[in-house]
Amino acid sequence: MYKFLRCSLAVISLLSVAASLNAQAPKKLTQYVNPFIGTGAVKGSLSGNNYPGATVPFGMVQLSPDTRDEPEWDAASGYDHNDNFIAGFSHTHLSGTGAPDLFDILFMPYTGDEKTRAGDAKQPGSRYGSRFSHANESARAGYYQVRLDDHDINAELTATAHAGFHRYTFPRNSSAKVVIDLNHSLKKPNFGCQVIAARFNIVNDHAIEGFRVITGWAKLRKVYFYAEFNKTIKSNDLVDGGTQYFNQQLLNGTDLRAILDFDASDGIPVLAKIGLSTVSCENAKLNLDAEIPAWDFDRVVAQADALWENELEKINVEGSEKQKQIFYTALYHTFIQPNNYADVNGDYTAIDYTVHHAKDGFYSTFSLWDTYRAAHPLYTLVQPERSAGFVNSMISQYDAYGYLPIWQLWGQENYCMIGNHAIPVVVDAVLKGIPGIDINKAYETVKSSSTTDHPGSPFKAWEKYHYMPENVQSQSVSLTLEMAYDDWCVAQLAKKLNKTADYEHFMQRSQYFRNLYDTQSGFFRAKDSDGKWASPFNPLQYGGNGGNPYTEGNAWQYYWYIPQDVKGLIGLTGGDTKFTAKLDTFFTLNSKPGEVNGNASGFIGQYAHGNEPSHHITYLYNYAGQPWKTQYYVAKIMSELYNTSSSGYAGNEDCGQMSAWYVFSAMGFYPVNPASGVYVIGSPAMQKSVISLSSGKRFTILASHRSAENIYIQSAKLNGKPYTHTYITQSDITNGGTLELVMGPKPNKSWGVNASDRP
Known part of the structure; x- marks a missing residue:
């Protein structure tokens, strides 16, 4: 009896140890991936449109x-x-x-x-x-x-x-x-x-x-x-x-x-x-x-x-089970594309319908109007080798076709959307020192693609009028603002290569947005080729993909699209106080006309998280000395507009962009200007995030005391030293280190507010 009892106790003890070890074993990250997130809308909303x-x-x-x-x-x-x-x-x-x-x-x-x-x-x-x-x-x-x-x-x-x-x-x-x-x-x-x-x-x-x-x-x-x-x-x-x-x-x-x-x-x-x-x-x-x-x-x-x-192991996070399911499903969605459709021997059918060969693969599915904003900057951090492949695949289209991709699918160009947003992707990768890219060839492609007329980007009119007239090219306000940003990107690569004349020319073009600013209405408005304002004007009226000055948005949403010169936009608005007041109105103005575009959803006032033109706007308070409002709205979006159901996204997921916004924001920062190498700090959702870099180094973000209530930054340290800047840089991340953010339930209105602390 005693011997039996002793053996039984030993077995129970071993089982308890095994159970304890099993409970402590970390979950595989793939177990957090739920492919059904974003596969079907509830009535009256978008969902993600995922499979x-x-x-x-x-x-x-x-x-x-x-x-x-x-x-x-x-x-x-x-x-x-x-x-x-x-x-x-x-x-x-x-x-x-x-x-x-x-x-x-x-x-x-x-x-x-x-x-x-x-x-x-x-x-x-x-x-x-x-x-x-x-x-x-x-x-x-x-x-x-x-x-x-x-x-x-x-x-x-x-x-x-x-x-x-x-x-x-x-x-x-x-x-x-x-x-x-x-x-x-x-x-x-x-x-x-x-x-x-x-x-x-x-x-x-x-x-x-x-x-x-x-x-x-x-x-x-x-x-x-x-x-x-x-x-x-x-x-x-x-x-x-x-x-x-x-x-x-x-x-x-x-x-x-x-x-x-x-x-x-x-x-x-x-x-x-x-x-x-x-x-x-x-x-x-x-x-x-x-x-x-x-x-x-x-x-x-x-x-x-x-x-x-x-x-998925390239980013390890600590948070609730629900947060990790949203996070790793978002990372999964971001890593689905672009797609390498070259065969195992390197063969692929190119845009000219002949067979080409790429020893390192050829990538397609470039939804660039969406993905240049956050998905591609994320790739430069955790997929640098593939980022080189993406850029070299874009350059190969230039060689065969004459300009960089706009929206490339199955190796073919469909010209969907506006702007030339392969340019910021190429420039960002080069400026970040991604190896395997010919910098001079890269510059040739971005410069040529910024001066050659093609569908959606009539550069002769751009050079002639210094804005895009609506009677020359529809979606003219959105196109003016987006082309100005692309030109800023070309200028930065020209500067790196000491091409002074080109730098000055493209920097001048990057300021053409000013030519559509209407001081009377306080918005960017359409003009015709004679310089007359288009009327009537309603800043709430939505445009779709043609027939209106705004692309999948309205004048309120496009007001904030000057990522290359936010300080200049603050100046146009009348200074920090008027800028933040206008942001306050933007996030609280609930009036919406009947013509709301089907791509507009996930509303917080006029902010529409369901579509890309709004994605950077929550972070703009940092530029004007009110970072606690950025923290509030970023936390609100993550908690209210992402979930684990089939309607888990506030809009179309768009080949990783909606997901990349969450991945960045949940870690605690976001690339407002995608090609600048600067990341603006928000309000991390995760208690801890560790980015494993290809160099073997790691960058860790700690959010001490983070909870559903503790969304405000109280203080910060970077590598153990007090830190008051409301941004970090690419080198901060790639050098490895730790950013520690102490979180609390109320705003600390003295952290990050000085002009020297702003992005």
């Missing part, structure tokens, strides 16, 4: 369910959390954009009998799609799973950089069919969308290959695939429109589907591996063989998880 499917960092493949047969603007990523239907699983998607495209090479498993297997070939979703429930759906970094209710199939997805991997568990002894749809796309004919050409080729009884050439938001994209299955293809129907071809090897057309039959009687899941390429089916197979040589689905899931863990 929940499988991808790896900066990978070409984004394998995710499409809940619409023909995705449109309201489900630009292909998925809406409010839907209960899945049309299939396509291999390419956009993350959080305001416009739909891609959705390439849709696969869908289903069950049926011989009489219905071809179905209504023109409506594949109605025949092959399935209802589903979120109760039977799950996702994590690199993995997605759903039960297809209409077919009783469990579908699982994972991905590598250039390939997708599917596992379909069919009901035992059921028919097992897989549809491949080469006509699935955004709603036709939006953006002139149509399939120009497509092909299927049955390679053998386990493999099929093919391609499609499709035009849409990105023009004439070539997408090749090579697919292998773990089971024999018993039979096939190749379908072109309404015409079926049974057990045929080859089919060309424009409206193609393949229906492949498999044996599921053994209970073994059907596995499908699909490689993609922009060059050829041979390269698609090369990508597949290199990245998924075996049939071990779970191993590929584990590899994707490990890739994500490695990237």
Whole structure:
């Protein structure tokens, strides 16, 4: 009895120690990633427009369910959390954009009998799609799973950089069919969308290959695939429109589907591996063989998880479980793109539609009007090698096309949005000393792209009028302000290279914003080519993407867009007191006309966090000596406009920008001028943030006593010394060290208020 009791106590003791050690073991950071955040709006709001499917960092493949047969603007990523239907699983998607495209090479498993297997070939979703429930759906970094209710199939997805991997568990002894749809796309004919050409080729009884050439938001994209299955293809129907071809090897057309039959009687899941390429089916197979040589689905899931863990570990934070879920999902979203779509051998189809080669990869998906503001500055800190790849990919477009990207997708330029915002990305990377970039070539590209007319940027008019007249180019006020900032960036690189004449010229152009300042109304207003103010004028009236002087915003929101010269803007406003008073009005003026643009959401007064023109504005109080108001509004946005639900973002996530704002702000600072190397301090959400730099150094931000109430900075130290500046610099971070912010429940109105302490 005693011996038994002693042994039992020993076992209990060992179990207690094991439980204690397990409780103390740190959670993997990937466990905080929730891909469903931002996938579906609650009524009357935006959500993020994200997808929940499988991808790896900066990978070409984004394998995710499409809940619409023909995705449109309201489900630009292909998925809406409010839907209960899945049309299939396509291999390419956009993350959080305001416009739909891609959705390439849709696969869908289903069950049926011989009489219905071809179905209504023109409506594949109605025949092959399935209802589903979120109760039977799950996702994590690199993995997605759903039960297809209409077919009783469990579908699982994972991905590598250039390939997708599917596992379909069919009901035992059921028919097992897989549809491949080469006509699935955004709603036709939006953006002139149509399939120009497509092909299927049955390679053998386990493999099929093919391609499609499709035009849409990105023009004439070539997408090749090579697919292998773990089971024999018993039979096939190749379908072109309404015409079926049974057990045929080859089919060309424009409206193609393949229906492949498999044996599921053994209970073994059907596995499908699909490689993609922009060059050829041979390269698609090369990508597949290199990245998924075996049939071990779970191993590929584990590899994707490990890739994500490695990237997420570049920033370690301490906060609540909810805060960490928002933070690491935001970091995950930021690292989805830009996408390296060069093949494993370096081949890719360039903007001139010929095959180019890049030994270090070629990146596309540049949503630059959004991402230059915070996502790219974040990449320079924690993805410096990739930042060089991004810049060199932009320069390669310049070499082939004549100017830098505006909005580049699948290697093609779609000219979406305004300005020339590859320029601040290139200049920022060069000025920060990112290795691997030819500085003289970089300067050639930014200067030429600032002097060559192209859609959206008529530089001859810019030089002639010293502002953009509305009757010459619509969106003229926004364009004037944004081009002035880009010119400031060119000037800084000219200065570094001792090109004095260029520096002075572009600095002069960077002040052209003054020519649209109306002293009577106190706003930047549109003029025509004769210098007459456009009227009537309502600073609350919104513009969209043309036909109005303001781009996706109004005069209130664009008033603050002078990041290169905030002191000059303060002067125009009438000094610190009038500047902060106008900011106060901006954040409290709730009047909104009926014409609010669909991109405007997440309102705090006139501030609209759901769209990028507002993103820097909370930090402007620091420039005028009232940093506690910056702290208040930054904390308010983080606590109220980000959450862990499907409506977790206040607007479109926009390829990482909405997420990058949170990542920076939660750590405690933000790049108001993205190319300046200066970060303006706000109110950190995290108790501790550690940035691990590629040099091996670390920069730590401590927020002592941070809580939901303690949002105000009481005092600060940088590397152990008292610190009163309301900003830090790139060198402060890259040199390594510690910024300690002591937080409290009430503003300290004596910290950071002196002119010498301001950015």
